[in-house]
Amino acid sequence: MKMDIVKDRSAQPVTEAAAQQMIETDRFVMRAPRLSDAGLLNMYASDSRVARNSRSLPHPMPPGATEAFVARAIKADAPEKVWILDGSDYGLSEVLGVISLKPLDRDQCEVAFWVAPSFWGTGLARTALKAMVAANPLGSKTMFAEIFQDNQASARVVTAAGFEYIGDAETYCVARGAQVPTWTYLRKL
Numbered sequence: 001m002k003m004d005i006v007k008d009r010s011a012q013p014v015t016e017a018a019a020q021q022m023i024e025t026d027r028f029v030m031r032a033p034r035l036s037d038a039g040l041l042n043m044y045a046s047d048s049r050v051a052r053n054s055r056s057l058p059h060p061m062p063p064g065a066t067e068a069f070v071a072r073a074i075k076a077d078a079p080e081k082v083w084i085l086d087g088s089d090y091g092l093s094e095v096l097g098v099i100s101l102k103p104l105d106r107d108q109c110e111v112a113f114w115v116a117p118s119f120w121g122t123g124l125a126r127t128a129l130k131a132m133v134a135a136n137p138l139g140s141k142t143m144f145a146e147i148f149q150d151n152q153a154s155a156r157v158v159t160a161a162g163f164e165y166i167g168d169a170e171t172y173c174v175a176r177g178a179q180v181p182t183w184t185y186l187r188k189l
Helices: 035-045 065-073 124-135 152-160
Strands: 022-024 029-031 081-086 097-104 108-115 142-148 164-173 178-188
Touching (some): 097 124
Antiparallel strands (some): 164 178
């Protein structure tokens, strides 16, 4: 797997998202979000199956929510680093899903991801997570993942990427409007 750093050599200031590390796999690249991603992101994130497996996606998706997400994600001071799974150079959709890292204290981060339902069962999430772990763009010593207990497919993705189960918890899911039991996983880097 190749990993390239995207650099802008122009005299214009570059936002952190624009200079964000691009991670290449043999099936897609993981790149910084673009404003043009909003349409496909909205289509996929509006699917109740995607929203119900995410902590923060509302369902139904309110007008402008996706555009606001992209606008936040491309800011230099965004608290969470977001990558788009882009398969356009590989004969796939320009947006296949999303993977993000949220920095935590003590050189730790939390990973979250989703893949568009039309690509479920194809190994895209597993490929993305393994590439993210290998690249470790935040230089973290530990990566966490929190998976809803009724989402066994995502649990298999994180364990295949070397994450180990460390306990149960619960978190609020916006789409479900309720606390949801979770499994917590850890990966030392």
